[in-house]
Amino acid sequence: MKAVIFDLDGTLIDSVPDLHGASEKLLQDQGKSPLDLPTIRSFVGNGVANLVERISKATDLPLDEASQKSFIKAFLDHYNAALTGRTTLYPGVRDCLDALAEAGIPMGLCTNKPEAQTLSILKELDMAHYFGKVIGGDSLPQRKPAAEPLLTTLSALGDGNLSVDQCLYVGDSEVDAETARVAGPAFALYSEGYRKAPLESLPHTFSFSHFDALRAYVLA
Template sequence: MTPIVFDLDGTLIDSAPDIHAAAAKMQEEAGLEPLDLGRIRSFIGNGVPALVERVMEAHALPRDPGRHGALTERFLAHYDAAPAELTRPYPHVPDMLDALAAAGHPLGLCTNKPAGPSRAILAALGLERFFAAVIGGDSLPLRKPDPMPLCAAFAALGGRGLYVGDSEVDAATAEAAGIPFLLFTGGYRKTPVGQLRHEAAFGDFSALPGLVHSLRKAA
């Protein structure tokens, strides 16, 4: 069966509320007015260091590696303490994963979120049992959109297959790796669907098992 690798934030789960809460605490400690949820959501996708850098830019803070490192450390401390209080799977995600696993598809995860919080969230939401491979943003020297993490996830599953994600970063990663990409339209994407390379797009996870089956038959 076809191996399938998923992105996490904005794809399988809506994690923005917990990320926003950790970012708000980080900003308050630094004497900064916390940015709203929508602004923080727009910063998600390239990993924690990039998110913190964008927060600094939003506050017009000078580029200072030392301050960036300190803020990143404080964000991670807050986020690691409560990564799944407000985070929820998108509708139909557990049933979709059940269906794909029952059909024999090996499943993996490739995210720019650090591996520790990623595994903690999967465990808290009862989703960890589905994934034979979890590649986080700190698992390898490079993050998405470099193809290295996605290729590593497929290698762990025993072969190449399909990648499911929600964002510009995911589309670019799939293209760089030469992997067919399925775009979930309900996540954190900012670019119009038609401007992203994808084999198929969907807005409801209950449709994904049928879509995977159709793509396999057409291949």
């Protein structure tokens, strides 16, 4: 592989503990009891609006448009105030990124998380230097699983002439599997992330449960 592009949440980092912290504060603001971490983890997927809606349904918060808009803003305010207080890298991530960088393999990041949040998280976790291009969920008119975010990331890597068949996309979810399917690169599926569907139901080139295995696969 001549380039590797990564998803962020559920792939490189476990951000659910900080999302859980923001949910605790949101519910406290509304006089509601907090939901536990496994519940919030089960709600994660398809963006903050969906997460807040699921929290609202579980705690009998109003679901009308004005209320949801207010709750989303409050959730994001709480989350942005503590983006990495509880967030951790998955085991082996930094060693893998270091090895790929040392081998001269261009790396990019393609996530549906907003770009400003993504860049802040990368800076706070000392990860920004690994990635030649970062595309967030609001960087383009399209979001994953559309092909454009991944292809735009790839076009900025290396000499700018890398083809899709020279790229490996690494993700953890149904959205990532579909992104790889429509965009066309090989897909490495991280089995320990936020996927809801059975592993075997998602098309992938390679699956792994520890980043040591991904490092060996890419550098083989």
